[in-house]
Amino acid sequence: MTKTIIQLDDVSFSYDHSIVLEHISLQVGEGEFWALIGPNGSGKSTLLTIILGLLKPSSGSVKLFGENLESFKDRERIGFVSQKSNSFNSGFPATVFEVVRSGLTSKVGLLKRYSKKDEQKALESLRIVGMDSFATQSIGQLSGGQQQRVFIARALVGEPDLLIMDEPTVGIDQQNVASFYSMLNKLNREHGIAIVLVTHEIDLVTDLATHVACLNRTMHFHGVQSDYNKMDEVDISKWYGHPVRRVHQHAPEVQE
DSSP states (O other): OOOEEEEEEEEEEEETTEEEEEEEEEEEETTOEEEEEOOTTSSHHHHHHHHTTSSOOSEEEEEETTEEGGGOOOGGGEEEEOOHHHHOOTTOOOBHHHHHHGGGHHHHOTTSOOOHHHHHHHHHHHHHTTOGGGTTSBGGGSOHHHHHHHHHHHHHTTOOSEEEEESTTTTOOHHHHHHHHHHHHHHHHHHOOEEEEEOSOHHHHHHHOSEEEEEESEEEEEEEHHHHHTSOHHHHHHHHTSOOOOOOOOOOOOOO
């Protein structure tokens, strides 16, 4: 039986008396790949922020790995990748390897030296995302898609069980988006890492994800991919508040 690693029960959130989320219930199991979709302003990023413990819900409860959010301490089990364009200065003077290795700072300590094992972990994380040959390059010399792979490697270096991402393809050119999602699919299927992903690339992700959740203040649908793919476009358009047309397309395989 699949263990539940995220459990939301009747979660609501308001900001300045404006309702952002209303009565959200959701369960994410180990090894699942969830695509969280919905229109702009639907509360998707807010929901991730609540799951990460950075916002407290107005009502309802959140559990991570079976523990109440308030008492959950094992944060290293969760990796997080935000929108690169909002969180990173591409002129930062660090190599790709140094950026990834910095993901171990919370374990190692700010002023302590990294061990050979730590360095091996960083290189292995880069290998997993196909960026090990770029280890000595400056992070600012990489393309947007390459930088996002490095940030995922940084999130992976602590060996998390869950990877949470908020629109990670912001700043990536369209021809590389499919390849990027294929890499995430490989992480999920071959390494068993559970993924919760906020995205606007509905067609690519819902062909790769195992589960889909459609959010627009309330949860309009959450379930397995095959059930979502059977949904009528008219109903989906109602959830979005505008016409939505699905064109299924499979992402290419990741090049080794």
